[in-house]
Amino acid sequence: MIKYIIKRILYLIPIMLGVSAIIFILKTFTPGDPARVILGNDATQEQVDAKREELGLNDPVIIQYGNYIKGIVTRGDFGDSYRTGNPVLSEILPRLKTSGLITLGAVAIGAVIGVLLGIISALRKYTWVDSLVLVISMFFQSVPEFVVALVLIFIFAVNYHLLPSSGIETASGYILPMLCIGLSSVASYTRITRSSMLEVLSEDYIRTAKAKGQTDSNITKHHALRNAMIPVAQSIGTNLGNSIGGAMVLETVFGVPGVGKYIVDSITQRNYPSVLGGALIIAMVLTIINLLVDISFILIDPRLKSTIIAGGKKSKKVKETAAKAA
Amino acid sequence: MDENILDIEDLVVHYETEDEVVEAVNNIKLTMKKGEILGLVGETGAGKTTTALAIMGLLPERVGAIKKGKIKFEGENLLEKSKREMRAVRGKKISMIFQDPMTALNPVKTVGDQIAEVILLHDKCSKVEALKRAQDMLALVGIVPERYKDYPHQFSGGMKQRIVIAIALACEPDLLIADEPTTALDVTIQAQILDMMRALQKKNNTSTILITHDLGVVAEMCDHCAVMYAGEIVEYGTLEEIFDNPKHPYTKALYKSIPSLDKDVDRLHVIPGMVCDPSDLPSHCSFYDRCDEKCDACKLHDPLPYEIKDGHVVKCLKYQAREEE
Ligand SMILES: Nc1ncnc2c1ncn2[C@@H]1O[C@H](COP(=O)(O)OP(=O)(O)O)[C@@H](O)[C@H]1O
Ligand SMILES: [Mg+2]
Numbered sequence: 084m085i086k087y088i089i090k091r092i093l094y095l096i097p098i099m100l101g102v103s104a105i106i107f108i109l110k111t112f113t114p115g116d117p118a119r120v121i122l123g124n125d126a127t128q129e130q131v132d133a134k135r136e137e138l139g140l141n142d143p144v145i146i147q148y149g150n151y152i153k154g155i156v157t158r159g160d161f162g163d164s165y166r167t168g169n170p171v172l173s174e175i176l177p178r179l180k181t182s183g184l185i186t187l188g189a190v191a192i193g194a195v196i197g198v199l200l201g202i203i204s205a206l207r208k209y210t211w212v213d214s215l216v217l218v219i220s221m222f223f224q225s226v227p228e229f230v231v232a233l234v235l236i237f238i239f240a241v242n243y244h245l246l247p248s249s250g251i252e253t254a255s256g257y258i259l260p261m262l263c264i265g266l267s268s269v270a271s272y273t274r275i276t277r278s279s280m281l282e283v284l285s286e287d288y289i290r291t292a293k294a295k296g297q298t299d300s301n302i303t304k305h306h307a308l309r310n311a312m313i314p315v316a317q318s319i320g321t322n323l324g325n326s327i328g329g330a331m332v333l334e335t336v337f338g339v340p341g342v343g344k345y346i347v348d349s350i351t352q353r354n355y356p357s358v359l360g361g362a363l364i365i366a367m368v369l370t371i372i373n374l375l376v377d378i379s380f381i382l383i384d385p386r387l388k389s390t391i392i393a394g395g396k397k398s399k400k401v402k403e404t405a406a407k408a409a
Numbered sequence: 410m411d412e413n414i415l416d417i418e419d420l421v422v423h424y425e426t427e428d429e430v431v432e433a434v435n436n437i438k439l440t441m442k443k444g445e446i447l448g449l450v451g452e453t454g455a456g457k458t459t460t461a462l463a464i465m466g467l468l469p470e471r472v473g474a475i476k477k478g479k480i481k482f483e484g485e486n487l488l489e490k491s492k493r494e495m496r497a498v499r500g501k502k503i504s505m506i507f508q509d510p511m512t513a514l515n516p517v518k519t520v521g522d523q524i525a526e527v528i529l530l531h532d533k534c535s536k537v538e539a540l541k542r543a544q545d546m547l548a549l550v551g552i553v554p555e556r557y558k559d560y561p562h563q564f565s566g567g568m569k570q571r572i573v574i575a576i577a578l579a580c581e582p583d584l585l586i587a588d589e590p591t592t593a594l595d596v597t598i599q600a601q602i603l604d605m606m607r608a609l610q611k612k613n614n615t616s617t618i619l620i621t622h623d624l625g626v627v628a629e630m631c632d633h634c635a636v637m638y639a640g641e642i643v644e645y646g647t648l649e650e651i652f653d654n655p656k657h658p659y660t661k662a663l664y665k666s667i668p669s670l671d672k673d674v675d676r677l678h679v680i681p682g683m684v685c686d687p688s689d690l691p692s693h694c695s696f697y698d699r700c701d702e703k704c705d706a707c708k709l710h711d712p713l714p715y716e717i718k719d720g721h722v723v724k725c726l727k728y729q730a731r732e733e734e
Contacts, residue, residue: 296500
């Protein structure tokens with residue numbers, strides 16, 4: 084198990100190298116001089132040239148890239164923000180906390196509501212309860228997140244002044260973005276839970292449990308749920324990645340100072356160190372989340388212990404999600 | 410007090426789906442004495458599993474319906490019992506072994522927990538004690554008790570079936586229903602499992618219904634035999650009667666389809682025709698189409714079961730008519 088975890092962490096290296104290389108290449112092809120961006124239009128050509136020399140922008144790209152990687156590996160230094168001059172890492176960490184909180188809260192809201200609805204509709208299959216749950220979850224799935232966001236802002240912030248419409252000065256500022264991202268994933272959790280529950284309930288081992296004289300509620304709790312949660316846990320894993328993406332968009336809608344907003348702002352400002360640092364850190368976080376998700380599968384499903392550890396086929400998927408987020 | 414452990418009277422079971430009604434069990438009558446091993450033989454679709462599930466009270470909800478009849482177990486009609494009372498019967502008084510051991514165990518629970526579960530349900534004891542007894546059960550079915558912490562996927566098919574048997578026997582049931590317990594296993598493993606079942610049956614003198622499509626298994630294990638065809642018991646009797654003096658054309662045909670070492674046959678006898686569709690049963694004898702002893706009258710009547718000899722019942726017009734002449 085330890086060996087497996089170490090192996091998975093080592094996979095981080097090629098992923099980081101890949102992500103940073105892509106952004107470095109993009110940077111060289113984008114017009115505009117970062118030194119000019121930093122110094123503003125009033126600066127003289129001499130000042131700009133001096134700044135370029137200082138930032139190492141005159142070196143070949145490959146050297147710049149090498150220096151950048153060296154900085155990260157030896158000093159944990161992701162460079163300084165062009166705009167503020169502060170270390171990128173120190174700007175990102177507090178924002179990461181904000182984004183992380185919103186994402187986790189959103190996934191928790193979505194998963195808890197979705198799984199509960201899924202279990203209810205599976206246990207009451209083909210009744211009106213089942214149909215009602217289906218309609219509700221389809222509704223939330225088919226409406227785009229930002230529409231839900233605007234509606235929620237309108238109801239809670241504008242109309243009733245219950246929650247702030249933007250910013251996170253108070254804790255309640257987190258609630259709207261969480262609800263927004265969370266509600267949009269309820270439908271998929273409901274559907275996965277329902278179908279997985281129904282499938283599990285028709286398994287032979289459920290009949291074995293009935294033949295033992297076990298009660299229906301214990302069969303649901305002790306035999307069905309854990310088996311039914313395997314595909315749900317898998318989708319929570321994938322959903323975490325998607326939710327981080329969703330959080331980035333909604334941070335702009337709600338004016339939340341998270342990593343997403345930071346990266347978007349930095350792109351418009353041609354603030355490359357911040358873009359690079361943000362992307363790399365997000366990729367790293369996603370990889371670690373994926374690892375945690377995989378470990379949680381092993382805990383849920385003992386059959387995986389032998390297969391997943393031996394295979395290690397997951398790395399490809401991790402790379403894909405990381406690249407997508409970057 | 411009657412000493413019959415099981416008395417099934419006129420049992421009728423239907424499966425009612427949206428577009429059809431499957432008449433899976435039709436008016437069967439069956440009696441079992443304590444300690445008896447009854448073989449229930451018949452082709453796939455004859456209604457053997459349905460009969461077993463009806464006894465267990467485990468017919469699929471909404472779809473499976475008992476239309477008529479009584480299932481008297483130790484003198485009490487199981488069909489009149491509440492859900493709660495039936496839960497107390499299942500696993501404790503009547504246990505069932507299912508056909509496919511590969512899927513019968515919960516993949517995410519240790520086998521020890523799965524055996525202990527049934528013990529905890531029915532016998533007042535602590536968790537530790539239940540686990541201890543679970544280990545004893547493992548030893549009883551020939552598995553190293555230390556493996557109680559292992560998960561089902563760590564065992565072979567034959568071992569899994571041993572574990573399923575351990576679960577079924579953990580509370581020393583009065584009646585054991587084994588539904589094709591060896592069909593899904595390799596031939597060599599089959600023999601081992603049957604040997605073990607016979608030994609355990611002898612030990613507790615557990616009344617057993619052994620469901621199989623293999624007359625050879627019946628010959629080895631059982632003392633009584635009921636032959637099922639299209640939801641009916643077409644012949645019933647002691648092992649000797651059924652083997653030495655089979656009367657029903659279907660039973661005879663079943664014999665001919667057993668591979669035999671001493672008979673020199675080039676080709677196995679295959680019963681011609683198809684099992685009739687239980688969603689569309691004829692009003693006359695259901696074996697008519699495939700019978701090689703049929704006569705014109707067979708197409709007009711559905712014969713009643715007839716006791717041709719003490720305890721030997723045949724459901725065939727030929728024998729019914731003969732006695733009446
Ligand atoms: N859940 C079900 N719904 C509808 N028909 C069923 C169901 N289970 C069994 N049947 C039908 O009932 C008949 C008897 O089946 P079964 O008792 O399983 O036979 P056996 O165990 O002798 O092979 C078959 O025709 C089968 O197709
Ligand atoms: Mg069957």
